[in-house]
Amino acid sequence: VFASTPGCAETYAAIFSGDDSLPRVFEAFGPTVGLNMFFLLFRAGLAACHDFSFMWRAAVGSFVLVYVPAILVARFVFETAISFYVAMYLPHFVMGALFAHRMWGHLKKLAHDEPGPWTQHMRRSSSVRMSFGGEADLAGGASRGLLDGMGEEG
Numbered sequence: 040v041f042a043s044t045p046g047c048a049e050t051y052a053a054i055f056s057g058d059d060s061l062p063r064v065f066e067a068f069g070p071t072v073g074l075n076m077f078f079l080l081f082r083a084g085l086a087a088c089h090d091f092s093f094m095w096r097a098a099v100g101s102f103v104l105v106y107v108p109a110i111l112v113a114r115f116v117f118e119t120a121i122s123f124y125v126a127m128y129l130p131h132f133v134m135g136a137l138f139a140h141r142m143w144g145h146l147k148k149l150a151h152d153e154p155g156p157w158t159q160h161m162r163r164s165s166s167v168r169m170s171f172g173g174e175a176d177l178a179g180g181a182s183r184g185l186l187d188g189m190g191e192e193g
Contacts, residue, residue, distance in 0.1 A: 085138055094138075
C-alpha cells in the first residue's frame with residue numbers, strides 16, 4: 040500500500056534502494072553487534088572489579104574525543120545513514136578496547152594477589168561477614184549465626 044501511492048514511491052525507493060539505504064546499514068549491523076558484545080563483557084568485568092572511576096573517565100573521554108568528532112564527520116562530510124550508525128557505536132568500540140586492556144591488567148593483578156580497585160571493597164566486606172544473619176569476627180573469634188544457640192537456656 041505504501042509504495043503503491045505515487046507520492047510515496049520516491050520515499051520508499053530512497054529508504055529501501057539506492058546507495059544510502061536501510062539495507063546498507065544492516066551490512067554494518069552484524070559486526071557492530073559482535074563488537075558491542077565484547078564491550079558489554081569487559082564492562083561487566085570492570086564493574087565486578089569495582090573500577091567505576093576508570094569506567095566514567097573512559098566514558099567521558101570517549102564522548103568528547105570519539106563521539107563528538109565522529110558525529111560531526113558523519114553530519115558534515117558523509118551524510119549517510121551508515122556513517123551516523125557507525126558514529127553512534129564508535130565510542131563503544133573504543134571503550135571496549137580500553138576496557139579490555141584495563142581488564143587484562145586487572146587479571147594479571149588478581150593472578151599475583153596484588154591490590155586493585157576491588158581491594159577496598161574486599162576489606163570492607165570481609166571485616167564483617169554475615170553467617171545466617173549473624174556476624175563473624177575474622178580476627179579468630181567465633182561465628183554466631185541465626186541458628187546457633189537455638190534451644191539453649193540463657
